[in-house]
Amino acid sequence: MSFVVAKDLCRTFDLSDPWIVRKLTMRPKRLLQAVDRVNFSIERGTTYALVGESGSGKSTIANMVVGLLKPSAGSITIDGQNLGDASMSRPDQQRLRRRIQMVFQSPYASLNPRWKVGDILCEPMRAFKLIEGSEAQRRRAAELLEQVGLSDSDASKYPHEFSGGQRQRISIARALASQPEVIICDEPTSALDVSVQAQVLNLLKSLQKEFGLTYLFITHDLAVVSTMANKIGVLNQGVLVEEQDTEGLFSTPREDYTKMLISSAPKIEFGS
Amino acid sequence: MTETLLELKGLEVTFKTRRGVLKAVDDLSLTVNKGEILGIVGESGAGKSMTGAAIIGLIDPPGRVSKGEIWFEQERMDEHPQQLRGKQISMVFQDPLTSLNPLRTVGDQLVETILAHMYVTKAQARQRAQDGLAEVGIDPDRINAYPHAFSGGMRQRVVIALALATEPKLVIADEPTTALDVSVQAQVLDLLKKLCRERGTSVILITHDMGVMAQTSDRIAVMYAGRLAEIGDTREVLSNPQHPYTQGLMASTPSVDAKSFGSELFQIPGAMPKLDALPPGCAFNPRCSQAHERCRTSRPPMVSGRAACWLMEDAS
Numbered sequence: 001m002s003f004v005v006a007k008d009l010c011r012t013f014d015l016s017d018p019w020i021v022r023k024l025t026m027r028p029k030r031l032l033q034a035v036d037r038v039n040f041s042i043e044r045g046t047t048y049a050l051v052g053e054s055g056s057g058k059s060t061i062a063n064m065v066v067g068l069l070k071p072s073a074g075s076i077t078i079d080g081q082n083l084g085d086a087s088m089s090r091p092d093q094q095r096l097r098r099r100i101q102m103v104f105q106s107p108y109a110s111l112n113p114r115w116k117v118g119d120i121l122c123e124p125m126r127a128f129k130l131i132e133g134s135e136a137q138r139r140r141a142a143e144l145l146e147q148v149g150l151s152d153s154d155a156s157k158y159p160h161e162f163s164g165g166q167r168q169r170i171s172i173a174r175a176l177a178s179q180p181e182v183i184i185c186d187e188p189t190s191a192l193d194v195s196v197q198a199q200v201l202n203l204l205k206s207l208q209k210e211f212g213l214t215y216l217f218i219t220h221d222l223a224v225v226s227t228m229a230n231k232i233g234v235l236n237q238g239v240l241v242e243e244q245d246t247e248g249l250f251s252t253p254r255e256d257y258t259k260m261l262i263s264s265a266p267k268i269e270f271g272s
Numbered sequence: 273m274t275e276t277l278l279e280l281k282g283l284e285v286t287f288k289t290r291r292g293v294l295k296a297v298d299d300l301s302l303t304v305n306k307g308e309i310l311g312i313v314g315e316s317g318a319g320k321s322m323t324g325a326a327i328i329g330l331i332d333p334p335g336r337v338s339k340g341e342i343w344f345e346q347e348r349m350d351e352h353p354q355q356l357r358g359k360q361i362s363m364v365f366q367d368p369l370t371s372l373n374p375l376r377t378v379g380d381q382l383v384e385t386i387l388a389h390m391y392v393t394k395a396q397a398r399q400r401a402q403d404g405l406a407e408v409g410i411d412p413d414r415i416n417a418y419p420h421a422f423s424g425g426m427r428q429r430v431v432i433a434l435a436l437a438t439e440p441k442l443v444i445a446d447e448p449t450t451a452l453d454v455s456v457q458a459q460v461l462d463l464l465k466k467l468c469r470e471r472g473t474s475v476i477l478i479t480h481d482m483g484v485m486a487q488t489s490d491r492i493a494v495m496y497a498g499r500l501a502e503i504g505d506t507r508e509v510l511s512n513p514q515h516p517y518t519q520g521l522m523a524s525t526p527s528v529d530a531k532s533f534g535s536e537l538f539q540i541p542g543a544m545p546k547l548d549a550l551p552p553g554c555a556f557n558p559r560c561s562q563a564h565e566r567c568r569t570s571r572p573p574m575v576s577g578r579a580a581c582w583l584m585e586d587a588s
Contacts, residue, residue, distance in 0.1 A: 053453040193315035198524035198537040223526040264458035266483025
């Protein structure tokens with residue numbers, strides 16, 4: 001069985017007016033089906049990418065996989081354990097959640113500006129009681145910083161002292177701090193410049209090789225996807241319209257929507 | 273038959289801060305020909321937006337144009353940019369959500385712009401506004417709609433209609449599609465390109481996206497740390513980049529095809545230096561794999577009007 005399995009995943013958002021307004025204007029509830037019966041599975045150690053335009057539901061799926069949102073229907077299974085299983089005990093739930101981490105889009109908004117980098121990295125270790133003792137935690141933080149290409153002296157700095165690419169490295173180090181098996185990357189490089197984007201993508205790749213990580217990559221950028229993903233799912237308005245391995249998707253896209261996405265991505269080439 | 277529309281001569285934009293004077297744009301010289309689309313590409317902080325703002329005279333203090341000249345149609349304009357702004361030179365900003373007034377209809381905003389710059393009656397201005405909307409592919413009957421009623425791509429179309437309403441000779445588009453989805457981005461760029469070609473309007477397109485640049489512009493200027501690194505024909509620069517920075521930028525841009533999967537992306541080591549800590553000599557030298565002694569001590573000149581690099585000088 002695959003490592004991460006999403007089965008008939010649905011999510012609706014309630015956009016209705018307040019109850020009293022609805023009663024006065026006699027309008028029904030307004031529901032938005034953000035994700036509609038999406039199925040996918042990710043093998044251990046591979047990268048699965050969800051691509052789609054804004055509003056296609058890709059970030060909603062990411063938030064559901066990481067447990068920030070509850071699915072309205074359907075289930076997410078990680079290594080055979082159901083993420084939304086109500087019968088699971090709290091410690092078991094926490095143990096499962098430790099194995100899933102997230103890297104957010106904006107490294108400017110996802111790091112607490114009033115915490116030192118060292119504290120940011122130690123928080124997951126404390127929260128999941130992975131490493132006891134502040135000295136051991138500090139050593140582990142230094143180790144993490146070196147793994148992502150920063151130096152151990154950076155632990156005593158604040159996030160604002162770093163550039164965008166360096167901050168995204170800190171986000172990655174924080175995700176690694178709980179020794180996860182799955183990392184969900186929600187547009188991890190869309191806030192970065194091209195030359196820095198390449199650095200971060202290469203880092204993610206080498207970490208995957210080193211730790212056998214499984215990635216769920218959420219992005220709108222087909223160029224990024226083509227270098228990172230083994231398998232790609234294309235989302236359109238909450239529905240998974242096409243799923244293929246990377247090579248197949250770019251050489252023989254089946255759906256018109258996919259073809260349109262590929263053809264409208266800006267390319268550096270000259271029609272002769 | 274190429275006629276020069278705009279010429280920048282040794283433009284310098286400086287900011288006075290507590291840590292000294294920062295040069296956001298440093299000795300920039302370039303020309304824009306009539307009817308051409310010049311792309312300015314560079315990473316954040318390279319000074320590309322500052323260059324656009326300097327031309328149209330919209331640099332906020334403490335920043336100021338401290339040196340250099342801007343010539344528009346053989347006349348010096350940097351002392352009185354407000355005379356040309358809006359009429360001869362207009363601007364398309366990055367975020368259509370913030371560049372339109374949410375409290376006024378798009379028609380109002382178009383009419384206001386037209387009345388401010390052209391000698392027409394109100395009725396004529398309204399007619400022009402409707403024509404302008406039709407041209408960018410928006411139903412003219414929606415002239416009384418408010419910006420929130422439009423999607424992001426349509427709002428950017430309205431902004432383009434607004435920019436072209438006064439029949440300017442130059443449009444400065446600062447990251448016009450960064451806030452849009454790829455499919456909408458392609459539409460908006462095609463539209464901008466088509467309308468400007470039809471009217472012979474010149475465009476300065478500012479972007480960080482090499483792909484956008486390749487598909488839209490005639491010539492490219494690459495900026496790095498406030499300085500011009502390379503300039504030339506789009507095809508020339510992209511297929512045969514001379515400056516090591518352009519080469520690195522091209523190599524680190526992932527391409528949309530199946531072949532690139534699994535391969536490691538090229539990466540330029542390090543990051544762009546902060547403006548208050550520029551290295552001596554060429555600003556790119558700490559990240560350049562081919563830098564030699566001269567690169568670290570003196571700043572390279574533009575070599576044969578193409579790239580500012582000592583390597584090129586050595587080769588010729």
